[in-house]
Amino acid sequence: MFEGLQALDDDRLMTPIDDNAHQRFQRVLAMDPGNAIALDGLNRIVIRYVELSAEASPSGLFANAEALLENARNINDKHPTLLEAWIELESERNSNDLFLTLYSGEFARRTEGAQLLLADIAVKAKENDAFVLITAPNDETARWMFLEMREVLGGFRLRGNIELAGQTSIRLRVPED
Known part of the structure; x- marks a missing residue:
């Protein structure tokens, strides 16, 4: 027992x-x-x-x-x-949300490819007025990802949250029509 x-x-x-x-x-x-x-x-x-x-x-x-x-x-x-x-x-x-599973190594190393992908995701978040949920293995990587996305958008207020987990992913929570 x-x-x-x-x-x-x-x-x-x-x-x-x-x-x-x-x-x-x-x-x-x-x-x-x-x-x-x-x-x-x-x-x-x-x-x-x-x-x-x-x-x-x-x-x-x-x-x-x-x-x-x-x-x-x-x-x-x-x-x-x-x-x-x-x-x-x-x-x-069945939600309208966009789910992006990412290669953790690229983001841990903060490569140019990771930065370009984050820029693209940030633009999609703005276009869809989406709430961003970043999941990453550690707080440092997650915060870097969020700051990279926010920087691309200039003065736009990116709304989001961070969760810690083994994989790296981003979810764009798209408002219901």
Whole structure:
């Protein structure tokens, strides 16, 4: 039981194959079908998959978000948070927003190519009156990206936010017509 809780805390939800929370809780339930701790553990795995999906979808990582929700569905397809999570994913997918996944190395090195791409994205943001969501591995890179975009636009007030994550991406949140 303790190993299952540890795996859950480490986000080893269903992988690796022989050392994950799901497998450990299932073993306990095979011996004691009503074990409250194991049942709660499975519930927490579903909730964590829903949370991870909600983190992936705003960056345009829809395939990842969907795979995470499928994992949650495989554990408990009747979980109350799943329907809302699927609706939210579809809403994100069907938005008018522009999603740009970028090569992190170019931005970490602040290459000329990265600067040109940021200039192009800044112009698109202005043209679409879009809110800019920059996702980058660290605060320094994200702030540099935002400042580069703002500089290109002169006096235009670029609206945006920064999130930290492993990949580098930009989302232009386009207002609904």
